[in-house]
Amino acid sequence: MPDIIQLLPDSVANQIAAGEVVQRPASVIKELVENAIDANATEIVISIVDAGRTIIQVTDNGKGMSDTDARMAFERHATSKIRTADDIFSIRSMGFRGEALASIAAVSHTELKTRMAEHEIGTKISIKASQVESQTPISCPIGSTFTVKNLFYNIPARRKFLKTNQTEFKYILSEIFQIALAHPHIGFTIFKDEELYAKYPISNSKQRIVNIFGKRLEKGLLAIEGETSIVKISGFIGTPDLAKKNNYDQFLFVNNRFFRQKSYQHAIMRAYEQLIPAREYPPFFVFFDIDPSQIDVNIHPTKTEIKFVEEYNICQLLEASIKHALGKSNIVPSLDFMDTEDYSDMFAISKNATIKVPGIEVRADYNPFASDKMSHSTSEKQTTQGWEQLFEGFESKPAVTQQTFRSAINNNEEPESEPTNCIQIQKKYILTTGKTGLMLIDIKRAHSRILYEKFIAQLTQGQRPIQRTLLPIHIELSYTESEILQELLPHLHTIGFDIECFGKNSFVINGTPPDIEFSKVEDIIHSFINDYNERSESLQSDIQKAIARSMAKSSALYRNPIMQPDEMQTFIAQLFQCNMHAISADGLTAVVLLEYDEIFKKFNT
Known part of the structure; x- marks a missing residue:
């Protein structure tokens, strides 16, 4: 051989x-x-x-x-x-x-x-x-x-x-x-x-950041510094108001080499706890200067994955340095005592109700030492006899299980012909009766489904009219966002957006689709960009659905003012006219069902 x-x-x-x-x-x-x-x-x-x-x-x-x-x-x-x-x-x-x-x-x-x-x-x-x-x-x-x-x-x-x-x-x-x-x-x-x-051009570190990412960062950059015998940390972080729903503006460098490290990113995010909303990301540009013998840059062909000998200690110093920079700028977590909208109607009292002033009844002739102890003990025995039987089995049988509530997507559940029994809960949910049980509707998710199917229907009809803004709306994006928006402009024009490039990373919005609020335009544009960047290849095949989904998610109600019964009835009717009423525009559960049979079992076992 x-x-x-x-x-x-x-x-x-x-x-x-x-x-x-x-x-x-x-x-x-x-x-x-x-x-x-x-x-x-x-x-x-x-x-x-x-x-x-x-x-x-x-x-x-x-x-x-x-x-x-x-x-x-x-x-x-x-x-x-x-x-x-x-x-x-x-x-x-x-x-x-x-x-x-x-x-x-x-x-x-x-x-x-x-x-x-x-x-x-x-x-x-x-x-x-x-x-x-x-x-x-x-x-x-x-x-x-x-x-x-x-x-x-x-x-x-x-x-x-x-x-x-x-x-x-x-x-x-x-x-x-x-x-x-x-x-x-x-x-x-x-x-x-x-x-x-x-x-x-040749410049300093802060000016280079501003030159690349735009002037929106210039006033919001805070210098950080920290040094030990292990490492020297320097760079800039953004104030919480600069946080966005993407992490395009987050950079880590060691000895002037870009790298990615989840542990350091998590340390930075911990420093911003209670300062920024969930799923938003602050900009940061952090530089580590360290002895080359304390790192290994040779573990990946692209050299973007690096091992650190003292990773834990560096994380601690990084988090402390960022907290110190935020503290120096008087940026600290706040306790919002005014945010009580979720509970505003929990203890509501009617305007015409008679309010009884609290008081204490006092018996001047009462002598506690002269009372009949036996009479009290007898009463106690009478009231406590058999109390264990009243609550027998409650600990072993949970009142509500995961199986109790079911998503309405798994069946053809519909509301009653005229759902007059509607209750709004904490301005986030609607509880109503269905044919086979009680339905709990997430208002924001349900509204996103209503809007999504409305936008899809409109998009398939071709070129849409444009509502002109009274004044142009200027937005400034990062270089990555700018490139994505340039690619999306022809599609956005089809659905009623009039957007023009106004410099390297700046854009002017002169008009929007008729059903878009001007105050939400910038959020909607960022939503387009985020969805497109995360799933660009799949979105290109059906760009209309992607745009409709982003518009629906950004325009959906959240913590809506208290809805009147007729408004809730109209809302429910619109939802159940949708092809897929039980899920939101991005596939999350919008309606859950508590079946009457399950309720009966809970009260008869």
């Missing part, structure tokens, strides 16, 4: 490595920009065409490379950063493994132009699928220019799985901004399809 195990050719091995290092165009840009930073560049220019599918170009003014280094840089495991295994645990540069350029060159047409300051002539090298096609002298500026064309041209399967240009560009921006935030001392210029997209 012949031998079957053999070494793979370098070109094949590089393609396999590219699967780990080069996952999409954003990965290429990350690796090339990090190389520019390691080359001590102070200005980096990034050009993207067709979301990186056609051209990616990164130009820097760093120290450049010699002829020999330029060719050697594309060999696997060729690096200037480390010499021994011990160097891996003291590395401070962005790249060090020597895999990126070899992986990029294996799946594209790659060209490098580079020159060192001490050389009058630079070098140009062209590589296709890991094979060097040419290397020639060339006149070029000091620094390096990497041009990557036709990414994944030789791996059709990988190219096929790239997402839309808008989505891929969003990933590209995310990588660029993660690096730009960590290096405010470097200027960044971005070109998109040969047009200037953004320019971020």
